[in-house]
Amino acid sequence: MIYIHKTGSVNRKEGEELDVKAAWKVVSPKMIRRTDRFIQLALLGAYKAVGDNVLDKGTALYMASGQGNLAVFKRLRDQRYIHKQPPKPVDFINSLSNTAGFYVAQYFGIYGKNLNVSRQGLVAETTLLLAQNDLELGKEQQILVGGVDELQEPVAFTKRTLGICDERLLGEGSNWMLLSAQQEGALASIDVVKKQMHAADVKECLHTLDKSCKVAFGLRCSKEMIDELLDGAERERFVYEASCGFYETATLYALNSFINEGEGELLFIENYKENFRLIKVNTLPRF
């Protein structure tokens, strides 16, 4: 079993305003010059989780993202193909996907393993499974897990590249949690179910689930899919979707929201191409 010790979220739905640079400048005016909005978004979310607390220097950092820092790629594209200029060194460096993780590690003074991972769908769930495995095996003592996705204009183009073909709004976010195998002082326990599941497995799991356990579904679960999975069973839902546009790592926003707003047990269900991952979160008494 592993535990969530801190959570922090920055979340914006399409149409809402979020001045990341201004917000981060309040925290660290020194770390503005070489960083871009994606990196500042990562820093701001991690700061919301960790604040001014001092982390153990060996803390690992696993940062997940659906598409990574696309804005810097666009800047490099424009420099090369439109302005016929070589890449600006700061943009070239920031185009390396682990640059955001570097600045987060630098800000918090941590030197542990620093990963930047991506995946088509289920990227947060898979990263959490990796973190859980490393903590359970004792390979890491503490891991700062984050998911960062930045909303890109034009939104219509971005939606299509994400495979979102309906009218829903997109969003962006930087959601972080500090994990360890130690229960003391934890906000919640978390169990990423190791088995990959299909719809029939999920249905069975829902039927045997304790009635007190709330259920939440990921943003890639359609209404029809949810109805099919619930199969008429009445489950108390944890609803976070109203404040969240679609982005790949929104799972971490949902989990953080439950821990901050809810109490009790949550089963979170997400899928990609009908392969399901389940996460159980159980809040712990807070003194």
Add this chain to the structure above:
Amino acid sequence: MITILGGEILSALGEKERRLKHLSDGTYSTVEKTMTLMGEDLSFAYYTIDDGERNSALSIPLRYLEDVVQKAIDKLSLTSDDLSRCGLFVGSASNDLSLSLPLGQNYDNSQVENVACKRIGNGYYADHLTTHFGLHDFSLTYNTACTSSANAVIDAASMLEGGIIDYALVVGFEMFAPISFEGFAAMQLLSPGKIAPFDRDREGIVLGEAVSALFLSRDDVASSPWCFHGGVSSCETHSVTGANPDGVGVSEVISAALKVADVKESDITAVKAHGTASALNDMAEMNGMKKVFTASPDFFSFKPYIGHTLGSCGSSELLLMLECVDAGFVPGTPNFVNRDEALDWTPLKEKMPCENGLFMLNYFGFGGNNTSIVIEKVKS
């Protein structure tokens, strides 16, 4: 115990027989790539994939990936059941072409309607390989610059140890990318000529492309004379562009790797250095090794053979290491001529007979990412 089963690689060295001859003889071949930078025409050496039919059927990245993975599967006689229990760990420092191509065409935002409503971008290659080969659902794509596929190897071993998967496929992928090439040139990191790691007169990096597929497992599932003893990855925050030249970060990761592998520095038969031939990286690497090893170990660099293949070098150089030792030698370091007094220690100039032993493989990258791995080939 985590076993390393082997795999396949596509690089500038060509097919196995030819690449072993190059590695044994200390030879290599490059092509010339030109670019215009700030109005100036520049040319640099480049290690391009030599598949014998460039620009034909295999010119598409997905076909390269499929081809390399299929050859590895065939070589190891893996079954569809084996593959269904195999997680996928892709390491690459490149932007995914499936998204970067339409993004490149959409610079004036006019292409919205031309893009199919289908998830593309990061993870596309992994998703394609998972579906194409019927792999386990677990996959991640790593982008930690030059340590990408080395970190993928470490996590693959961890997931095998945790019993979540029974096989792991690590894919290192790097192909020519103009923006990356020009970015390195703009930062004045490219050598105008050859790549000469650890040499007094080294002038910088020569880039290359490589696609490699490496399979791992556990000894209770699939045995192999090669095993993964352990690896450590860390992030030093001295500079976003690399390790601290004083070697502290490098020495820490090397020491930690020896500790998790439960071996002493004196047990190491040879070190595969990162050896990029950049002035500061070679300095950092040497200073780091000196803090750990009481005497110079036998060390060498693969970069003069296949170039710096960035995110692919983790798995690609590991595979070359297996092939060389299986063939009875550890390679030398071409282009090393003059000892650098500041570095003091010198790499192997010529190949060294070697059929088994403990080997350390080191990788260092942008973002302060340092990775060290210890593997062993046991005596048959």
